[in-house]
Amino acid sequence: MKIREIAEIAGAEVLACEDLVDHEVHSACGSDMMSDVLAFVKEQGLLITGLVNTQVIRTAEMMDMRAVLFVRSKRPTPEILELAKRAEIVVMATPMRMFEACGLIYESGLKGTGLK
């Protein structure tokens, strides 16, 4: 699924790397614990999170993820957006809650990453 479609489904605004929204992602995970993402996620894709700090972008970068979706209207700081640009990670933000955003995106065909 294209990142652009994910933004549409989640009613999200694209805040960084808009030029990369035609990239495909094949799986997603939702978590506020970055060490869980680092330990249990295996394939690149999308990170959906309610946590907003620079380590979210670094975690996504370590995992070769292409996009981060911030839920509950959390606004990333300019520093976070700058980091994302440098890492070529698309940043999106939606007013939806985690459960709602994950549910809609899952229903549209994007699946989880499974266990390692």
Added chain:
Amino acid sequence: MTAPLRFHYDIDGENFTSAGEASVKVKKSLRQLGFPQEVIRRVAIAMYEGEINMVIHAEGGWAEVTVYPDRIEIVLCDRGPGIKDVELAMQAGYSTAPEQIRSLGFGAGMGLPNMKANSDTMVIDTKIGVGTTITMTVNVG
């Protein structure tokens, strides 16, 4: 034979925001050197968790990454409080991190086990009141 490539980084223990910068740099360097993505990811994850630990549990320190033809070696050295019970610390879910660290997305007790899972060898040399040195290697191919 040429000397192996070596990278040195200082890890600022005062700054959670910058934690992980060294791992990002290592990741970029390894990519430029043409290592397989899976090797790069294992190095990056193992080093990143180690770097985070140096910032949240110790007072920072330094990291040194050496690139050999057949393996990458990562040394993380801090002058923090040391680890009292290494066997316990290695257990998934064990953490002494305060709630405030969990609200930053870490402190789930998954760091050390994940460093072990992503490396081929891992040695923890630690002494209470002196510090901790963790040496990991990731084999290439």
